Amino acid sequence: MKRKMILAGAFSLATFIGAVLPGTYAMNTVVAAEQAVKTEGHVTISSINEKAPEYNVQINYPQFQGLKDQAFQESINQSIKDWVNQKKTEIVDGALEYPSPQGAAYQLFMDVTERQSGNFISAVMTTYQYTGGANGNETVSSYNVLNKAEGKSFTLPEVVKDIDQLNNLIQKEFQKHEDVYGATALNYPGVREDQPFALTDDALIVYFSEYEVAPGSVGANSVSIPRDEIALIDELADQKSNINASEKATVTVPVKKSDQGKTLISVRELAEALDMNITWNQELRRVYLEEAGASYEIVPSVPIYQVNGISMRDIEQPVFIDGHVFVHTDFLTDALDAKVSSSTADHISITR
Template identity: 25%
Template sequence: MRKNPFNMLKLGVVGCALLVGVSGAVLPLTGIASAETSGQVTAVPISASVQIKDEVLTSQTTYLKTNIKVPQLSGMLDPIYQAQMNDIILSHANKDLANWEKEAADAAADAKANGFTYRPYDLTINYVLKSDGTSNPAGVVSLQITTYAATGGTGMPRVDTYNVLNRVEGQRVTLQDLLGNKFKETVNAGIQAKINEKPENYFKDEFKGISEEQGFYVENGEAVVLFPKYAIAPGSTGTPEFRFSLPENLTIAAKPLVSTPLKNMKLDLISSDSVTNTQGVNLVPFRKVAEGLGYEVKWNQETYSAEVKKGAQWTSVTVGNDHYFFAKMAPVTLGAAPVIQNDTLYVPLKFVTDILHADVKTGDAGAIQIEQKE
């Protein structure tokens, strides 16, 4: 079978992780495998359940129809972690809305210029709370958010999954927490066995094993591993899911906290570090700047986007997209989109000042000094 070349939507499928895991898939295709247990610990306070309220977002343009319900959690034992998680979820939705408003407006203008009838684009965001923390494993909250955009034809969903442990000190839940240190071997073997049962439903030799940030959710005592549509199977198969049974009364060990002292971060760039585009906008290397200021950087090859995180601070950029945001702020334009030159991702210098809120001083011969105060 040949892969469907479908690649029409910039939403695509995201695979990344910051406070929580993120990835994509929707429709069921199940497999069962036993799991090795992770470490057992003494019981700690866990809430009965979390609650969710809808944050409804609407478009300010008639070119885009929306049905957007963004989940915002309440009732977690760690209010700071809860606020960070809600910020990330809402920021994703606001950025998607801004991106598709621009896409729709551009398409409407193009249709008018060429005498075509324009049909509004559609953007839908909804969610399912897979586990509220009251079932096995105790305290695990698992949330699945589906983002679907359509331009008049078939769209591709993006499914983000968030798995957290609801304790006084909240933490991200991983497949290793659920399936033990040999989780990769367990999951890879289980998935390959299901593929071998019906190989006609999958792309030949496409499954190479799960990634470090493989998407999954927890439901009814099972870890459900997800794959994006078209990743390992044709569209007719749907978006595969593989289920792995978890031990009864599984307790997840708390991860040790790492305390990082606050300090000012300084970075010096020389003239050869930066480039200037044809519009005269000064661009600086994204990774070098972000890591120099103490951010964790994660690149997503499928969506040509990069995310950065430091504590509660989080943002992302996408190649070719002049939309930038930080936490709850609405997306803004900075006069130039991120670009890749010589295998390096560059962003406008204004990204450093306006988005990361760092101080910038320019010196002789193109030197740039950056300082971010904690």
């Protein structure tokens, strides 16, 4: 199984931040709203939006639902609320007490992605804060719970049998990209006790905040370790979603061949086949795809694409053909977690 290195930074938040950085507000009053945005599986994503001339707060945060242990659910949900409100208060109070010398509004953006493997549920939060100066800071945190009669939360060191094995696998990934990670590739100190992570049916994903293991230009990033390479504790080793092949959907889409003989898929035809919403931003020259629980951003001629706000690297770059954007099959396998097989000479089958 191919490991993925996920990089975020200039691409991952550029669109989101670019619309709200320095001095773009003409409001005289605070505009605030809080609501439940959407529900995915065992996670409800709630929203807080509050704007004033001095600050801009846009938060999506998780609340677990339908857990077997209601007392545990209430406790962890309250912990998340308390943490979110603390961050919001720090930004609002800081903006009012210590305004940016540049006159720019303070920023706090949070978003969440749910991952699940059997009864193990991960809610991964990406947080961007700007409090003046040239750049903000992007951090990652996670809440990981096992849904059982007596609910339990886990830290990363608690889910693996051998933490040294995990650290060695992570360092090997850094060494493959020494040009990105620099000294960390040679001397990785190991995961923290509170290192954010997520568990899927296929991989253990370890997340790193901006500046944690690489220069700020890299942004937040992550390493994905295939589950067949890492020993999980017995309590989690068998946690899988158990989706049978018969329960997965298969669609067929037409393809083209590049001059190098590589398979290319039209993003628009892909979106139609998979029932995704598709939007083209002419000014930024990028494509946005949306489906339940996930969003994707594709930038033609750049070998990076976003999945839920975190950018992936080391893919074949999307291309323009006759005014349409095409991607290679690695976008299907890496971003969409799909299986691809040949159907005919000019069609492929996609199963997910």
